[in-house]
Amino acid sequence: MRLLWIICIFYFLINFVLYAQNDTVVTTSTIFIIDSPYQKHEGTTITLTADSLGNYQNNGLQLQDALIHINSVYIRNYGAHSGIKTFSLRGLASNQTNLSIGGIPLQSAQQGSFNLANFSLDDFEAISLTQGSSDVNTNTLSGNLQLDFAPPKYTFKCKTGIGSFENYFAYLSMPLLRKENNFLKLNLRYEQAKDNYPYEFQNKTLYRQNAQFKQYQANCTGMKQGKKWNYIVFSKFYANNNGVPDAVIFNNPVSTQKKLYEWDTWTMAKVQQIKKYFLQEISGAYHLNFLRYDTPLANFEYLNHDAIIQYQTGLSYKKHYIKANIQSMYAHLSGDNLAIRLQKIPFVDRKQLNFAFSDTWTWYRNASYFYFGTIQSAYRANILSDFMPNHNFSAYSNMFLYKKHYIYANMAYTVRIPSFNEMYYFGYGNPKLIPERTQNVQIGYSGTIDFLGKILFKGETFYHIIYNKIVSVPQNPVIWSTYSIGKVVSKGFEIDVQYQPYKNIAIHYGYTRTDARDAITKYILPYTPVEMIKTQLQYTIKQKYTVQASYQYNGYRFSSLQNNKMSYLEPYHLLDVSLMYRIRYGKHIFQCKAEVNNLLNTQYEVITGYIMPRRSYLCTFMYVL
Numbered sequence: 001m002r003l004l005w006i007i008c009i010f011y012f013l014i015n016f017v018l019y020a021q022n023d024t025v026v027t028t029s030t031i032f033i034i035d036s037p038y039q040k041h042e043g044t045t046i047t048l049t050a051d052s053l054g055n056y057q058n059n060g061l062q063l064q065d066a067l068i069h070i071n072s073v074y075i076r077n078y079g080a081h082s083g084i085k086t087f088s089l090r091g092l093a094s095n096q097t098n099l100s101i102g103g104i105p106l107q108s109a110q111q112g113s114f115n116l117a118n119f120s121l122d123d124f125e126a127i128s129l130t131q132g133s134s135d136v137n138t139n140t141l142s143g144n145l146q147l148d149f150a151p152p153k154y155t156f157k158c159k160t161g162i163g164s165f166e167n168y169f170a171y172l173s174m175p176l177l178r179k180e181n182n183f184l185k186l187n188l189r190y191e192q193a194k195d196n197y198p199y200e201f202q203n204k205t206l207y208r209q210n211a212q213f214k215q216y217q218a219n220c221t222g223m224k225q226g227k228k229w230n231y232i233v234f235s236k237f238y239a240n241n242n243g244v245p246d247a248v249i250f251n252n253p254v255s256t257q258k259k260l261y262e263w264d265t266w267t268m269a270k271v272q273q274i275k276k277y278f279l280q281e282i283s284g285a286y287h288l289n290f291l292r293y294d295t296p297l298a299n300f301e302y303l304n305h306d307a308i309i310q311y312q313t314g315l316s317y318k319k320h321y322i323k324a325n326i327q328s329m330y331a332h333l334s335g336d337n338l339a340i341r342l343q344k345i346p347f348v349d350r351k352q353l354n355f356a357f358s359d360t361w362t363w364y365r366n367a368s369y370f371y372f373g374t375i376q377s378a379y380r381a382n383i384l385s386d387f388m389p390n391h392n393f394s395a396y397s398n399m400f401l402y403k404k405h406y407i408y409a410n411m412a413y414t415v416r417i418p419s420f421n422e423m424y425y426f427g428y429g430n431p432k433l434i435p436e437r438t439q440n441v442q443i444g445y446s447g448t449i450d451f452l453g454k455i456l457f458k459g460e461t462f463y464h465i466i467y468n469k470i471v472s473v474p475q476n477p478v479i480w481s482t483y484s485i486g487k488v489v490s491k492g493f494e495i496d497v498q499y500q501p502y503k504n505i506a507i508h509y510g511y512t513r514t515d516a517r518d519a520i521t522k523y524i525l526p527y528t529p530v531e532m533i534k535t536q537l538q539y540t541i542k543q544k545y546t547v548q549a550s551y552q553y554n555g556y557r558f559s560s561l562q563n564n565k566m567s568y569l570e571p572y573h574l575l576d577v578s579l580m581y582r583i584r585y586g587k588h589i590f591q592c593k594a595e596v597n598n599l600l601n602t603q604y605e606v607i608t609g610y611i612m613p614r615r616s617y618l619c620t621f622m623y624v625l
Helices: 002-014 420-424
Strands: 040-042 045-049 073-077 085-089 097-101 126-130 143-148 157-163 167-179 182-194 198-201 204-207 212-225 230-243 259-274 278-294 299-317 320-336 347-364 372-384 390-402 405-416 436-450 454-474 480-502 505-518 531-541 545-554 572-585 588-597 616-624
Touching: 320 420, 347 420
Parallel strands: 097 143
Antiparallel strands: 040 045, 045 126, 073 085, 126 143, 157 167, 157 616, 167 182, 182 212, 198 204, 212 230, 230 259, 259 278, 278 299, 299 320, 320 347, 347 372, 372 390, 390 405, 405 436, 436 454, 454 480, 480 505, 505 531, 531 545, 545 572, 572 588, 588 616
16 A cells, blocks of 8 residues: 555656756856865855765765765764754754755745755755855745755666665666756655664663664656746655664663654745846745654654745846845644643644845956955845744855955844744644844855865854754753753854865865853753864775765764753764775766775764664665666
């Protein structure tokens, strides 16, 4: 019955009428300083392109496998394959970062955080993370994560892999239509694993139990360039049936058995009209999520659906690009045993109406210094919601000093209303939460130096003040709670260096220091590492063999706001190595990749009680036609 249901979903996706957009949009100039095999930088935006995605460990698996190598990003992993993965950025959480696909906003204020494990790297051609405010983001404090796709350069692609903990996966991508800028592509993916891996406790070897992972993914993407309008549609289906890993408590590998069944569908569409100086586009997104959560104590089931409709127009006039945006959102949450602190809630509705206006001014000067720059100012208002109207302001400026050097600055005042999960999730939500308000300041410098190759250097400092900061704090290793902190200050700096002495050698080093504290008690926010170091080394031989090593260091953290000894988490080091062999035969590409993750066999915890796997192996095979 399950297989029949999945086939029906696939048929539904294939018969979607999918169109596309032109890559050209009316906007200001985008200048990347260096074409690195790792990351491209432009001000507060970091981009991973299709070529760079293939360089990261666990190529083609989940989204967090690429994001984990970006400065300031800390992945919250609740237990290997079967655990949920979210991310924190400079003391903030994924609830404070917006998600969009192909320029279409997906993560509304209703949905809250998103699980990175629901997104496969193979489905996208580029990933961009903006660390700062945005003029059109719906509900963000710390930035925007955008996933983009492009016309496929192949007619058939398949990938399969096998690894430790009975990990098996298969991926298939089939362009159903491919003609110039028009295409229709179907992606299918299946993965399973058993995370019953060993760990050490008081000189004894124990095994985690009841941690099983199965997931199904399918998505269709399409583009069409018309005479007057361009079209784009992205439709995705995701389902899992997992034994959720529980925290390991007091030497007990199993505290309570929990099962999770979930399915998600996303449908997004956009039409876009581009003229010489004029742009207008209409986009819509619909999300449907069903979740059933079974524990020995209670069963929790809910159905959540929300929709976003957005109209945006832009006009270029001399050195100005003026843009207006209006956005309407609706969400509905219902379910059995939906509870807030054991108080039953039959259903919840939420409506929103947002309006945004921005102006980007680009200026030039024929001089040796300060010859190019942009200044962007934006205003966004939530004029209709369950909360009082709120207002957002942001300003961004960059100045290109000389050839490949520039400085930039970003300032913003933003407001975020609580999500459904934060207010209504079973045994976790808090209905008394109020909107967060943040003041952000970022200042940075980036440049390229030609010295025995190419060196890209980026340095940035940031200072955030957050009022009514919403935090998730474990009351014990099993039960979590959500509440607001009156005032939080997050400050720090990051350094990013990329060096290419030769075309076949690339070195990347990143360092981040974050100090995020409760302004009253001076305690560090839970799960916010004070220091993070991320380095990579890649060496390619004759375009066939690629050797790569990746190193991570995450400093000490606390699991509670009290910062006591019981909540202290030790720093940990991780080293991953891989060897890839790729060969071309006419239009055929064969690739084999062997990986060893956590080579140092480190035992560590990202979240208290969720012990991560030690040394593990993965081998993948790929064929492209």
